[in-house]
Amino acid sequence: MTTVRVGTRGSHLALTQTGTVADALRKTTKVDTELVTITTDGDRSNEPLSRAGGVGLFTGALRDSLLAGDCDVIVHSLKDLPTAPHPDLVVAAIPRRVDARDALCARGDLTLDTLPEGARVGTGSPRRRAQLLARRPDLDVVDIRGNVDTRLGFVTDGTLDAVILAAAGLERIGRGAAVTDYLSLERWPTAPGQGALAVEVRRGQEHLVRALEHKNTRAVVEAERQLLALLEAGCxxxxxxxxxxxxxxxxxxGRVYSTDGSTILTAxxxxxxxxxDAPREIAERAAAELRAAGADDLIAADTGATND
Structure with a gap:
């Protein structure tokens, strides 16, 4: 294979992070790469994630293109990838993870603690909504969608007082200066796999990207994602x-929140x-503890179902 075709979403962030994977692949394997842009359901929808359906929202079209042979490799933000294994595809490489934290981007250099009472904070994530309300129940949390620049624009034009975004994405597209408060992972754990990328190929073609694998990153994100799978919770x-x-x-x-932030379960x-076996073992122990404490009821209340 003289050229490896790398499939990606067309957003600025997706193109940037896929470009870093393509560059690394070219440097380590000496094979030419070509980016193939694919539009996903998540790119077409303006619905908040809580209503649009999170599982596969940003990954389905990429996987379809890979299976159809339109590309040879696809790159996902790992936090968007369903936890269930695919029968015909495999995540053959997980490169070294970058910053896994969430970041507040607020007007006037405000932090989460110094935002005024009733401040309007935007997020499309049910997890971030619950975490915001758990820490600051006085805030007005607003559902938003859009790319990073669109979301930051809501703060610039005064529509919102702040937004919460992934620190990794901001840094990757050179918008780190917009951050006014980094939220510590100890107090504010993020989505399983956040800050990591997944490089997926058709089964039997793992050799194409194996050089990009980072062993320790795979171990920690597998622990996080196995916890999510064992809790039968979507992304x-x-x-x-x-x-x-x-x-x-x-x-x-691991932490499970009620949607209003009033209940938090931790293990x-x-x-x-x-x-x-360590990543699986700690995920199993954490999941068992959380379920014994009532995690199933909180997750069912969020999804509106008794079982995912």
């Missing part, structure tokens, strides 16, 4: 997770690393 559910490796231990903290577990 738009009010669930936050943060895993990290420190010396010979891997740690995982934290650790295991020895690099035991290959």
């Amino acid at each position: 738009s559910a009010p669930v936050g997770a943060h895993a990290f490796i420190d010396n010979d231990l891997i740690f995982l903290t 934290s577990h650790a295991a020895y690393w690099p035991d290959v």
